[in-house]
Amino acid sequence: MRTLLYVTTFMAMIGLAFWAYHENYKTQASLDHVRQLQRDIGDARARLSILRAEWAYLNRPDRLRDLAELNFERLGLLPMRPEQFGRIDQVNYPDNRALVFNDLVDVTSAGAQAGALQ
Amino acid sequence: MNGRIPLRPLARVLDARRRGENPDAIERENLRIRHEQMRDKARTRAEGRLLVLGLVFFCAFVVIGLRMGMLAQSQAEEPRAAASGASIIASRADIVDRHGRILATNMETHSLYAHPHQMIEPVRAADELMKIFPDLDRERLVKDFTNPKRKFMWVKKKISPEQMQAVHDIGEPGLLFGPREMRLYPNGKLASHILGGASFGREGVASAEVIGTAGIERFYDEELRDPARGGAPLELSIDLSVQAATERVLYSGMKLMNARGAASVLMDVHTGEILAMASLPDFDPNDRPNPPVSGRPSDSPLFNHAVQGVYELGSTFKIFAAAQAMELGLVNPGTVIDTSPPFKVGGFRIGEFEGHNYGKQTVEGIITHSSNRGTGKIALAIGPERQQEFLKSLGFFDPTGVEISEAQTGKPLLPQRWTELSTVTISYGHGLSASPLHLAAGYAAIANGGHKVQPTLIKQDGPHYGPRVLSEKNAANARHMLRAVVTEGTASFGDVPGYHVAGKTGTADKPKERGGGYYKDKTITTFATMFPAEAPRYVLIVTLDEPVETSGSRPRRTAGWTSVPVGAEMIGRIAPLLGLRPDYDVPEEEEVTLVRN
Numbered sequence: 001m002r003t004l005l006y007v008t009t010f011m012a013m014i015g016l017a018f019w020a021y022h023e024n025y026k027t028q029a030s031l032d033h034v035r036q037l038q039r040d041i042g043d044a045r046a047r048l049s050i051l052r053a054e055w056a057y058l059n060r061p062d063r064l065r066d067l068a069e070l071n072f073e074r075l076g077l078l079p080m081r082p083e084q085f086g087r088i089d090q091v092n093y094p095d096n097r098a099l100v101f102n103d104l105v106d107v108t109s110a111g112a113q114a115g116a117l118q
Numbered sequence: 119m120n121g122r123i124p125l126r127p128l129a130r131v132l133d134a135r136r137r138g139e140n141p142d143a144i145e146r147e148n149l150r151i152r153h154e155q156m157r158d159k160a161r162t163r164a165e166g167r168l169l170v171l172g173l174v175f176f177c178a179f180v181v182i183g184l185r186m187g188m189l190a191q192s193q194a195e196e197p198r199a200a201a202s203g204a205s206i207i208a209s210r211a212d213i214v215d216r217h218g219r220i221l222a223t224n225m226e227t228h229s230l231y232a233h234p235h236q237m238i239e240p241v242r243a244a245d246e247l248m249k250i251f252p253d254l255d256r257e258r259l260v261k262d263f264t265n266p267k268r269k270f271m272w273v274k275k276k277i278s279p280e281q282m283q284a285v286h287d288i289g290e291p292g293l294l295f296g297p298r299e300m301r302l303y304p305n306g307k308l309a310s311h312i313l314g315g316a317s318f319g320r321e322g323v324a325s326a327e328v329i330g331t332a333g334i335e336r337f338y339d340e341e342l343r344d345p346a347r348g349g350a351p352l353e354l355s356i357d358l359s360v361q362a363a364t365e366r367v368l369y370s371g372m373k374l375m376n377a378r379g380a381a382s383v384l385m386d387v388h389t390g391e392i393l394a395m396a397s398l399p400d401f402d403p404n405d406r407p408n409p410p411v412s413g414r415p416s417d418s419p420l421f422n423h424a425v426q427g428v429y430e431l432g433s434t435f436k437i438f439a440a441a442q443a444m445e446l447g448l449v450n451p452g453t454v455i456d457t458s459p460p461f462k463v464g465g466f467r468i469g470e471f472e473g474h475n476y477g478k479q480t481v482e483g484i485i486t487h488s489s490n491r492g493t494g495k496i497a498l499a500i501g502p503e504r505q506q507e508f509l510k511s512l513g514f515f516d517p518t519g520v521e522i523s524e525a526q527t528g529k530p531l532l533p534q535r536w537t538e539l540s541t542v543t544i545s546y547g548h549g550l551s552a553s554p555l556h557l558a559a560g561y562a563a564i565a566n567g568g569h570k571v572q573p574t575l576i577k578q579d580g581p582h583y584g585p586r587v588l589s590e591k592n593a594a595n596a597r598h599m600l601r602a603v604v605t606e607g608t609a610s611f612g613d614v615p616g617y618h619v620a621g622k623t624g625t626a627d628k629p630k631e632r633g634g635g636y637y638k639d640k641t642i643t644t645f646a647t648m649f650p651a652e653a654p655r656y657v658l659i660v661t662l663d664e665p666v667e668t669s670g671s672r673p674r675r676t677a678g679w680t681s682v683p684v685g686a687e688m689i690g691r692i693a694p695l696l697g698l699r700p701d702y703d704v705p706e707e708e709e710v711t712l713v714r715n
Contacts, residue, residue: 046226049223049225050225052223053220053224053302056223056304057304060304060308061305061308061362062305062306065362065366079363080691080694081690082690085694085700
């Protein structure tokens with residue numbers, strides 16, 4: 001009886017030790033993963049700030065003005081002026097009345113089977 | 119010691135009796151021995167306890183000491199398992215405009231330094247470096263690289279990634295790179311006077327401190343560097359597109375009018391937010407020039423004419439005298455005042471522009487025709503004390519307090535003794551010098567219905583009214599007069615169809631720098647305006663320094679010919695950008711517009 005108790009205790013100790021080491025390794029792997037992710041986040045942030053700076057640089061008013069002048073023939077962009085404001089009734093809507101329906105098709109339910117819609 | 123010894127052992131007592139001794143002595147003796155034994159036992163126990171306690175304390179101190187030593191010795195490590203916020207990059211915060219567009223940000227670059235003692239071919243390294251950076255001095259490089267005493271030297275503070283690769287390709291182990299965070303202003307010269315500039319403070323190989331050297335960068339230096347901000351950008355009230363359009367129009371205007379310098383301020387009359395503020399000539403904050411060592415500081419591109427430049431702002435001040443007189447009940451817009459000569463104050467004759475005589479005029483007519491004598495008479499009725507009080511309440515006695523480091527130097531120049539003559543001349547804008555920004559704040563009070571506002575460069579979340587300085591009715595009357603100046607007075611070029619501009623011109627002769635009167639042919643012209651006149655939302659001040667308009671037979675230097683057309687063009691450009699819809703007084707259509715899906 002006593003031997004059985006000793007053997008069981010010993011086996012339990014080995015099992016718990018295995019479990020503890022296993023958890024330890026899992027934690028360390030997770031921490032490494034977190035560290036890698038945070039490095040990635042840091043890199044992404046640095047990249048984002050560079051891209052933002054570049055976006056701002058490419059959109060600086062001086063450059064846009066020069067581009068508008070270079071491409072004037074194609075785009076015809078001019079600075080916004082008060083005359084460009086309009087009213088809603090000045091907008092030219094397409095005239096829907098031009099649509100004329102002919103070749104009308106009669107739709108009936110004469111051929112439907114009785115009881116099909118019940 | 120286990121067994122308890124009886125105090126009166128019978129054998130010894132009988133023995134003592136037999137010898138005729140007192141048996142009580144035996145008892146006392148035994149009692150004494152017993153007490154000694156008890157005392158010894160208690161002492162041993164207490165000593166043992168003390169020892170254990172001492173050991174516990176010793177161990178605790180050893181553990182704490184070891185832990186402290188370990189913490190002090192080891193490298194600090196971020197808690198890895200904790201959730202990360204935005205604070206990982208602890209760099210200087212960005213500056214953005216009111217719509218979040220970047221005005222200033224940071225960029226990672228590298229600095230190049232050398233360890234001459236690690237160099238293998240110093241002369242070849244110097245030659246190769248000269249190919250990459252032609253602006254370096256070859257002689258100096260060779261001298262430093264071959265000097266055995268030199269252990270360290272900076273070669274370049276900021277280099278681009280391409281240059282870094284080229285230096286890498288030299289393959290010299292003595293050339294090393296350190297990371298650098300540099301301040302970048304992607305819009306170049308835009309809003310340069312507001313942003314100011316930044317440079318490196320304390321420098322190390324691994325990093326350098328970026329500090330603001332001027333403008334808002336310096337004013338908010340601490341806040342921008344504060345890691346607790348977590349990278350939240352500083353939001354300005356500036357609108358990037360409006361600022362760009364303002365600078366563009368102002369630059370064209372300055373060139374067209376042959377002016378030395380120019381300034382403009384666009385301000386929201388309810389919040390005090392400055393939407394655009396320009397000063398010309400300007401500079402590139404990415405490469406901020408050094409302050410001038412000779413010549414007038416106001417000629418330097420670093421000089422902010424809108425905030426630092428204090429000028430006699432001329433007739434733009436007349437409306438303050440008229441508004442105050444109405445507020446005090448001295449006059450109403452229809453009160454008739456005789457403006458004919460002579461009008462002498464303190465022995466000085468007050469004249470009009472080009473010797474005009476406007477005769478009998480109403481107060482509104484005095485403002486419309488810009489009569490010096492008429493305004494002077496109104497100011498005399500107000501008196502020096504009340505005039506000072508009113509101008510002080512509008513902020514003309516102190517620096518504007520706007521959030522750039524130069525604002526403190528823009529202190530208005532006041533007369534040393536405020537005589538009756540000062541009262542009269544100041545009423546038409548001579549004898550008191552203030553910055554265009556002061557004027558903008560003063561006009562904003564008239565525009566918003568009589569509240570003082572504090573000019574600011576930081577985005578606000580709603581109206582910020584200061585104390586009331588004018589009643590609603592008198593502010594409206596003053597606006598009506600200013601509208602008349604544009605429709606029938608001196609600022610007739612200032613009318614922008616659809617925007618109902620109200621404003622006042624001001625032409626002041628420039629005082630000589632060394633004293634002794636005024637230049638005959640140098641003026642400062644100002645156009646102070648608000649739009650739309652019925653319920654103004656914005657105040658715009660345009661000031662030109664020494665303009666001259668040469669299209670006529672003789673040069674014209676008045677504001678009506680110089681600042682006013684520039685101001686009108688500016689309003690035509692920026693009002694649509696501000697989302698103001700022009701109102702052409704077209705009668706509303708009676709019928710309902712039919713809309714169909």
